[in-house]
Amino acid sequence: MNLEKVIFGFFIVLSLTLNFGFFLGEINNPDHHNVLELFIVIVVNFIATVLKLGDRSQIGAVLLSTSLVADLELIAAATYWTVAIHVTETGMTPDVMVTIISLSGGALLANVISVVILVSETLMSRL
Structure with a gap:
């Protein structure tokens, strides 16, 4: 087992699950969405982005681009919250x-x- 891949996968999945936890709830009810949880999502997503920087493959480029999109959206959400x-x-x-x-x-x-x-990349490498 490759520890680097375990850590990489851990942060990608953690970012997804934390973001889902923040997203879940009534869309217009502030009591269902915690600002601290949004901050944690942003930090974990940044860590996942940094981990994706080392991969020079085509799939690595796509993974990095999806992470950058998520970073941009989360920063925009936090900025909007702060400004409001x-x-x-x-x-x-x-x-x-x-x-x-x-x-x-x-x-x-x-x-x-x-x-x-x-997951697709992992399954293809097993074949």
Whole structure:
């Protein structure tokens, strides 16, 4: 068993599951979505992105691009949350929460694609 691949897979799957945990709940209810959980999702996704930087294969490039998309979406969600609460003082309205969760959903889709590619690559290497 290759420890590097175990750690790589761990962070990719952890990023997906944490993002799913944040995404799950009523889309417009701020009580169902924790800002700390979003922060943890961003940190774990960044770690997964850094781990993908070393792979120079074509699949590695696709994995990196999906991770960068997820990073961008999560950063946009956190920025929007911060601006709505602290800059414009709009507060956490249902419309603000829907936008944040929609951006998180885009990151979730990118993470799903990443995990599907990882599993596909693993299955193809077994044949």
